[in-house]
Every structure is written in C-alpha cells, then in structure tokens.
Amino acid sequence: MSYLAKTAGADVVGMLSQKLDSPSPTYYIGKGKISELVSLREQNQYDTVIFDDELSPRQQRNLEEVLQAKVIDRTALILDIFAKRARTREGQLQVELAQHQYLLPRLVGQWSHLERLGGGIGTRGPGESQLETDRRLIRKRINHLQQEIENVRRHRTLYRKRRKEIGVLIVAIVGYTNAGKSTLFNTLSKAGVAVEDKLFSTLDPVTRRLTLLGGQQILITDTVGFIHKLPPSIIAAFRATLEELAEADLLLHIVDITHKNAANQCHVVEGILSELSLSNKLRITVFNKLDLALSNEAELEALTTVPYFKEPIALPNKNIALISATKGWGMDKLLNKIVCLLGITQVNSSK
Numbered sequence: 001m002s003y004l005a006k007t008a009g010a011d012v013v014g015m016l017s018q019k020l021d022s023p024s025p026t027y028y029i030g031k032g033k034i035s036e037l038v039s040l041r042e043q044n045q046y047d048t049v050i051f052d053d054e055l056s057p058r059q060q061r062n063l064e065e066v067l068q069a070k071v072i073d074r075t076a077l078i079l080d081i082f083a084k085r086a087r088t089r090e091g092q093l094q095v096e097l098a099q100h101q102y103l104l105p106r107l108v109g110q111w112s113h114l115e116r117l118g119g120g121i122g123t124r125g126p127g128e129s130q131l132e133t134d135r136r137l138i139r140k141r142i143n144h145l146q147q148e149i150e151n152v153r154r155h156r157t158l159y160r161k162r163r164k165e166i167g168v169l170i171v172a173i174v175g176y177t178n179a180g181k182s183t184l185f186n187t188l189s190k191a192g193v194a195v196e197d198k199l200f201s202t203l204d205p206v207t208r209r210l211t212l213l214g215g216q217q218i219l220i221t222d223t224v225g226f227i228h229k230l231p232p233s234i235i236a237a238f239r240a241t242l243e244e245l246a247e248a249d250l251l252l253h254i255v256d257i258t259h260k261n262a263a264n265q266c267h268v269v270e271g272i273l274s275e276l277s278l279s280n281k282l283r284i285t286v287f288n289k290l291d292l293a294l295s296n297e298a299e300l301e302a303l304t305t306v307p308y309f310k311e312p313i314a315l316p317n318k319n320i321a322l323i324s325a326t327k328g329w330g331m332d333k334l335l336n337k338i339v340c341l342l343g344i345t346q347v348n349s350s351k
C-alpha cells in the first residue's frame with residue numbers, strides 16, 4: 001500500500017490499521033481510530049489520508065469532514081497512478097472515463113452539508129442547480145468518452161483482423177506489477193518502452209515485431225501490471241485493453257521469483273486471467289530476476305527445480321522458463337519454448 005502511495009507521489013508519514021468485523025457505513029473505521037487519526041495530525045501534520053479499500057461516497061465525505069483532510073481511497077489512488085502513466089490515446093480515454101464515473105456519485109454541492117441540519121434554506125437554489133449542471137456536464141463527458149473509446153476499439157478490431165489475415169502470431173506478456181514485463185519486452189524486442197521501479201509504469205499494451213533466428217516474425221505485446229485488489233471499476237475500464245489478450249496466441253506470465261509473495265502474486269494474476277476467461281490460453285510461466293539469487297547463467301541452467309517458490313516445480317518443463325530479464329539470461333531457451341509451443345519451425349540456437 002505505501003508503495004502504491006509513493007508511486008502516486010505521496011510522502012508517507014504514518015500508517016494505521018484496524019481489524020473490524022465489518023466496516024462502519026458512516027466512517028469506514030471506528031470512532032476510536034478516528035480520534036487516533038485526529039491526534040496524529042498534531043505530530044505528523046498530514047494533509048491527506050489514504051484508505052486501502054474502496055470507500056462509499058458517504059464515508060469519504062464524512063471522513064473529510066471529521067478529519068479536515070483530503071480523503072482518498074484505493075480506487076482513486078490507482079486511478080491517479082493510471083492517469084499519470086497512460087500513454088496511448090485509448091489508455092488516456094479509459095482512465096478519464098473511469099475517473100468521471102468515479103466522480104459522478106461523489107459530487108457534492110457547496111451547500112449540501114446543510115441538508116443534514118434539516119434546513120430547506122440553502123439546500124435548493126443556486127447550490128443545487130449548480131450541482132445539477134455539473135452532473136449533466138459530467139454525464140455528457142462520459143457519453144463522449146464512451147463514444148471515442150468505441151471508435152478506437154473499432155479501429156483496433158480492424159487492425160486485429162488484418163493481423164489475423166496476415167497470420168502473424170501474437171505473444172502477450174502478463175504479470176503482477178513490477179515483475180519485469182517491460183524489461184523482458186525490451187530485452188526481447190530492444191524497443192524503448194519505459195522501465196521504472198514504480199508500480200504501473202506501463203498502462204497500455206505496446207506491441208513490437210520480433211524476428212526470430214529462423215526468420216519468422218511474431219508480435220510481442222507488453223501489458224499493464226495486475227495487482228491485488230484491483231478495484232472492479234478499474235478492471236472494467238481496462239477491459240478493452242485487456243481484451244487484446246484474448247487475441248494472443250500465447251501468454252508469457254512473468255513472475256518476480258525473488259518477491260516474498262511470489263506465489264500469491266501468481267494466484268492474483270491467475271484470478272484476473274480467469275475473470276477475463278483466459279485461463280485456458282497457451283501459457284509459459286517465466287520466473288524472472290534470477291540474477292538476484294544466482295551468480296551466472298550456468299547456475300541457472302543447472303537448476304532442477306524452481307528455486308524459492310513455495311510450490312515444488314521440477315525442471316525442465318516446457319511451460320516454465322527461468323530468466324533474468326536485465327542480464328538476458330535464459331533468453332534463448334525462452335525463445336525456443338515460445339517457438340515450440342506456437343508450433344513454428346524450431347530456431348537454431350547455440351545453447
């Protein structure tokens with residue numbers, strides 16, 4: 001969570017957690033926790049409080065009032081990161097649409113807090129009509145964005161059809177965020193996609209052509225990182241992008257083997273793939289960052305089981321590859337596996 005906050009550019013001064021049977025509908029957290037947060041303010045001087053879950057518009061408003069600070073929930077935080085990172089037109093449209101849909105039920109008129117005081121004065125009139133105008137504008141923008149996204153989608157479908165007609169095979173890289181997808185994409189394609197040690201440095205699928213040693217060409221696609229508790233509205237926003245995955249002939253699922261939650265991250269990705277009905281897609285699980293655990297490529301080649309992973313996996317296995325994307329270890333073998341699984345003529349490899 002604090003990693004997410006830092007990625008969004010926040011300076012984290014403190015963290016609190018609370019175990020509740022169910023969150024309070026009014027404040028999400030309990031009264032005691034609220035007092036604790038208020039008193040923390042004197043030490044930390046924070047101006048923003050981020051909640052690691054989705055808040056209802058009402059909870060968010062109540063919290064802002066009682067804490068006298070900006071309150072952001074997990075969805076808004078991830079949307080903010082997405083907004084900063086979206087690079088293609090489609091990605092930008094999708095993020096803006098999600099942001100407007102998020103905003104709509106959260107719009108509050110200047111006077112609406114008086115409603116609870118029971119007074120009719122001030123709760124109608126200019127405040128209310130301004131709010132209606134704002135809502136109408138947002139709805140209009142939402143419609144417009146939906147249309148634009150539909151246009152982009154139509155183009156994409158045409159483009160995909162053409163790709164299919166030419167018969168080029170498509171390999172898509174998926175994986176938990178920060179697993180090393182873009183690094184592998186770069187190593188494989190030598191394309192200049194941004195690589196950063198921050199979450200979600202890639203938002204849009206980027207596709208490059210890759211010529212194999214045998215002369216065959218495949219398309220390789222880098223995708224957005226999956227993350228635990230990705231809010232449903234965000235998955236919905238990126239459905240169009242993620243639908244590209246349905247067109248792929250093979251998925252490379254990259255796993256950062258050195259991460260302490262590697263197995264869990266694997267399950268999160270599998271869960272999202274299954275939500276997108278992609279569980280049965282041809283797949284290679286690619287364990288990455290082995291340079292952090294081994295000292296050279298020869299050691300990597302000598303392995304007979306996947307190191308560190310909680311679940312025992314014997315090697316060799318045609319659906320498993322071990323690599324270091326930064327060092328380029330295991331690339332020939334990975335390419336061979338891709339070629340074998342896709343049923344393209346075997347590449348002549350030196351290793």
Ligand SMILES: Nc1nc2c(ncn2[C@@H]2O[C@H](COP(=O)(O)OP(=O)(O)OP(=O)(O)O)[C@@H](O)[C@H]2O)c(=O)[nH]1
Pocket residue numbers: 175176177178179180181182183184194195196197198199200201202203223224225226288289290291292323324325326327
């Ligand atoms: N040591 C080591 N670090 C790696 C390796 N591959 C990637 N990294 C580092 O891991 C970080 C994330 O790499 P990216 O390639 O941006 O990860 P990603 O999966 O594309 O991340 P998102 O697009 O944000 O989901 C960067 O700091 C990389 O340098 C590797 O093989 N070894």
Ligand SMILES: [Mg+2]
Pocket residue numbers: 181182183200201202222223225
């Ligand atoms: Mg990336």
